[in-house]
Amino acid sequence: MDDLEEHERTIVMLRMEHLWEVETGFRSGDPLDALPHEPRPQYDPDTTTLTQRRLAKVAELRKAAAEAPAQAKANGLHRASLRTLVRWDTARAKYGPIGVADDRWLREASGHTISPELREALFAVYAEASDRRSKLTMRDKERLIHQYVREVFGSADAEPTDSEATDLESAEKPSVKIPNYDTLRAIWKEWFGSNGARQRYARSAAKAKQYATGRHIVVHRPGQVVALDSTVLPVKVLDNVFGDPVSVYLTLAVDVYTRSIVAFRLSLVSDKSIDVAMVLRDMMMPLPMRPGWGKAVEWAYPGVPNTVVAEFAGYEVAGLPFFPPETVTTDHGSAYRNHHLVEVQRVIKANIKPSRVLRPTDKHSVERTFGAIRSLLFTLLLGYQGTDVADRGVDPEADACLTVTEMEHLIATWVVETWQNRRFGSYAPSWDPRGDHSPNTLFAAAMSQGGFALRIPPAELYYQLLPRHKVMIHGKRGVKIKNLWYDGEALDPYRGELSRRGGKNKNKYVIHRDPRDPCFVFFQDPNTHDWHTLRWTGLPEEGEVPAFSDARVREAMRELRKRGLAPKADTELLPALLELIGGNIPVEKWPTQLSKRQRTEHAREVAQAAAAAADRPTSAVRKEPPAQTASVPATRAGSAGGKVVPLRPKDRAQQVHDAVNSERRRRREAAVPSQLSAPPDLSERLRASSLLALPDDEFDDDDAINAASEAEEEAGQ
Numbered sequence: 001m002d003d004l005e006e007h008e009r010t011i012v013m014l015r016m017e018h019l020w021e022v023e024t025g026f027r028s029g030d031p032l033d034a035l036p037h038e039p040r041p042q043y044d045p046d047t048t049t050l051t052q053r054r055l056a057k058v059a060e061l062r063k064a065a066a067e068a069p070a071q072a073k074a075n076g077l078h079r080a081s082l083r084t085l086v087r088w089d090t091a092r093a094k095y096g097p098i099g100v101a102d103d104r105w106l107r108e109a110s111g112h113t114i115s116p117e118l119r120e121a122l123f124a125v126y127a128e129a130s131d132r133r134s135k136l137t138m139r140d141k142e143r144l145i146h147q148y149v150r151e152v153f154g155s156a157d158a159e160p161t162d163s164e165a166t167d168l169e170s171a172e173k174p175s176v177k178i179p180n181y182d183t184l185r186a187i188w189k190e191w192f193g194s195n196g197a198r199q200r201y202a203r204s205a206a207k208a209k210q211y212a213t214g215r216h217i218v219v220h221r222p223g224q225v226v227a228l229d230s231t232v233l234p235v236k237v238l239d240n241v242f243g244d245p246v247s248v249y250l251t252l253a254v255d256v257y258t259r260s261i262v263a264f265r266l267s268l269v270s271d272k273s274i275d276v277a278m279v280l281r282d283m284m285m286p287l288p289m290r291p292g293w294g295k296a297v298e299w300a301y302p303g304v305p306n307t308v309v310a311e312f313a314g315y316e317v318a319g320l321p322f323f324p325p326e327t328v329t330t331d332h333g334s335a336y337r338n339h340h341l342v343e344v345q346r347v348i349k350a351n352i353k354p355s356r357v358l359r360p361t362d363k364h365s366v367e368r369t370f371g372a373i374r375s376l377l378f379t380l381l382l383g384y385q386g387t388d389v390a391d392r393g394v395d396p397e398a399d400a401c402l403t404v405t406e407m408e409h410l411i412a413t414w415v416v417e418t419w420q421n422r423r424f425g426s427y428a429p430s431w432d433p434r435g436d437h438s439p440n441t442l443f444a445a446a447m448s449q450g451g452f453a454l455r456i457p458p459a460e461l462y463y464q465l466l467p468r469h470k471v472m473i474h475g476k477r478g479v480k481i482k483n484l485w486y487d488g489e490a491l492d493p494y495r496g497e498l499s500r501r502g503g504k505n506k507n508k509y510v511i512h513r514d515p516r517d518p519c520f521v522f523f524q525d526p527n528t529h530d531w532h533t534l535r536w537t538g539l540p541e542e543g544e545v546p547a548f549s550d551a552r553v554r555e556a557m558r559e560l561r562k563r564g565l566a567p568k569a570d571t572e573l574l575p576a577l578l579e580l581i582g583g584n585i586p587v588e589k590w591p592t593q594l595s596k597r598q599r600t601e602h603a604r605e606v607a608q609a610a611a612a613a614a615d616r617p618t619s620a621v622r623k624e625p626p627a628q629t630a631s632v633p634a635t636r637a638g639s640a641g642g643k644v645v646p647l648r649p650k651d652r653a654q655q656v657h658d659a660v661n662s663e664r665r666r667r668r669e670a671a672v673p674s675q676l677s678a679p680p681d682l683s684e685r686l687r688a689s690s691l692l693a694l695p696d697d698e699f700d701d702d703d704a705i706n707a708a709s710e711a712e713e714e715a716g717q
Contacts, residue, residue, distance in 0.1 A: 004101060004105055004106075019092060022053045022089075023050075023053075025038060025040070062080075117152075117153045120152075121149050121152070124148055125141055125144045134199060135198065135199050138188065141184075145178065221450060222257050224256070225329060226329070228252070228276070229366045233247065233407070234374055234378050235402070239268065239603035242599045245396075248404060249268075251265045251266075251276075252366055253282075255321065256365045259442070260320070260443060262282075263279045263282035265278070266411075267607070268603060273335050273338050274466070274515050276336060276344075278611075278615055280348060280350070284322060284455075284457050286299070286318075286322045287322070287412075289318050290412070290413075299318065301443065301452070302444055303447045304454060320420060321443045322456075323453070326350060331363070343467075347461075348461075372419075377410075377411070383401065419439065422438055423436055460617075463512050466513060468510050470501075473491055473494050473495055476495075477569075478534065481511060482513075482553065483557055484518060484573075485538075488532060509523070510524070511523055514615075516608035517609045519535070519609075520533050520534065520535060537571065538574040546606075549605050553573075553577065560573070
């Protein structure tokens with residue numbers, strides 16, 4: 001807009017007023033700033049359509065052009081049609097007010113005069129320097145440009161000789177004028193960018209141009225861009241089952257504008273799509289207060305009191321920003337590039353954009369945060385492994401003393417108490433580079449400038465973010481997902497019926513499933529939209545079954561096929577599954593009989609099932625933070641019974657042993673449905689078959705029975 005003259009800007013705003021009246025019915029575009037006669041009947045959005053309002057505006061402009069043709073021509077409205085209004089509206093939505101300006105008003109940028117021969121030489125040298133050769137300086141490229149022009153088009157700088165052949169060649173191939181070094185350098189930078197990139201990164205970026213935006217993105221509000229990444233935690237920790245030192249994965253979500261760590265998770269396995277989905281859910285939910293956190297870390301942002309946030313959330317909230325993300329920047333891991341994440345970004349209405357290949361600067365904020373946490377926290381902990389193998393201690397695994405739960409609580413406390421209140425150094429905002437700012441103060445300033453949308457996602461968001469499976473409902477057995485059958489009373493109205501769904505999954509129902517816990521799946525009633533939990537049909541009615549994974553189920557199926565067995569129901573699959581988990585080993589020897597790999601697998605299964613239980617809402621409407629029953633609780637889950645979960649290898653073994661005994665007892669009771677009773681005495685058999693025995697009198701009233709018994713006693717006395 002600054003490139004336009006004053007009268008041109010006036011015309012642009014006049015056209016914008018016409019477009020605002022067509023869209024909203026008000027010339028200002030705001031109902032609070034309406035004129036006395038607005039909205040006019042032909043522009044009332046409640047009674048007219050957009051096309052009708054556009055046609056009314058065309059008629060109004062043509063009438064004004066007939067009355068004052070000179071003024072209409074000066075404003076460029078004398079030939080406005082329906083197509084003109086549509087074109088202006090589209091350009092306005094894409095470029096803003098400058099989109100309705102006339103292209104002839106904008107001055108064409110002056111540049112350098114480049115001949116076709118020089119242009120060919122520039123692109124030839126660029127292709128040679130970027131594809132094949134090692135990195136060249138601009139001086140080297142200048143020499144290559146001169147060489148190309150001299151050999152292909154003739155010399156541009158050499159003086160003509162006395163030879164006739166040289167004169168004839170110069171006549172056929174006129175010399176090409178080549179600018180000086182500074183001009184060539186400016187042209188090169190304008191056309192191909194700076195020369196600062198390394199060859200490896202430049203070649204990789206050229207192969208992935210679809211990821212490049214071509215312009216620098218300026219982040220000016222919280223939640224506009226959130227960087228998400230995961231890495232191996234540089235500290236060895238102890239698992240919560242056997243106490244073995246293990247490596248865990250740390251996933252961070254950092255808001256680029258405020259540098260706030262809005263969500264993080266620890267997992268014993270590399271990130272899956274379900275873990276990424278739960279991290280996105282965490283950054284949309286307020287963080288509950290935990291035991292040991294004082295009043296200093298409570299919600300204290302201006303504009304929204306902590307009592308209001310606590311009333312909406314249902315619990316006391318810590319001072320950590322939460323918001324729905326607009327754009328999430330990730331790397332190219334398989335956890336971020338799958339159909340599940342595409343569905344997740346549709347549900348939360350966010351854009352998950354991968355960074356460019358070999359471009360860590362696209363998510364430099366989260367990479368720098370990893371380094372900051374390493375230098376400020378992890379280096380001071382026992383079990384730290386260092387940045388390189390050569391810098392590692394003698395035995396970091398033996399030094400490990402923190403469990404996974406203790407490490408999770410330590411990081412959460414450090415984030416809300418230290419990181420969120422730590423003063424910025426080089427990342428101070430541009431509007432106050434010398435001020436004392438922290439992530440919390442930047443978020444408070446953003447709330448003061450643009451407000452805060454207090455939107456807390458409902459409990460049903462957990463079910464919506466789970467992977468979906470399209471299956472048919474069996475009339476007797478329920479639904480089959482990943483070799484397991486699930487059933488429940490919620491399926492009764494739909495047994496044997498089609499879902500009336502079209503497309504690729506025609507007539508199938510949608511079932512949501514948490515891959516971390518195969519014991520349950522979730523079904524949304526198509527009529528009432530209520531969520532129902534479907535149990536695995538192999539689960540016993542009483543007792544608990546140890547946590548297992550999909551890999552354990554596939555292993556059990558392979559074992560049954562090797563034995564030549566084909567289970568008719570999942571209750572027959574449970575014994576084989578429990579045997580694989582470890583039910584055939586005595587309790588006192590169970591932890592020692594397993595290898596390190598097997599113990600790690602068991603610990604991972606327990607951790608995944610516990611994380612799924614912590615994420616799962618306890619009721620239809622979640623009013624309280626979930627109790628910490630998980631060995632690896634979610635970041636947003638509160639701790640009800642303390643922050644440390646004790647090691648329990650014998651408890652895990654006893655759980656397997658009890659599950660095996662319960663299943664064996666159930667199978668014995670099912671084989672003998674009626675219990676055998678002891679035979680009656682011989683006197684009772686004779687009395688029952690004697691012909692002299694009098695039948696008992698039938699009394700309907702209890703009082704009459706009591707009276708008869710008293711009379712018999714008196715007669716006997």
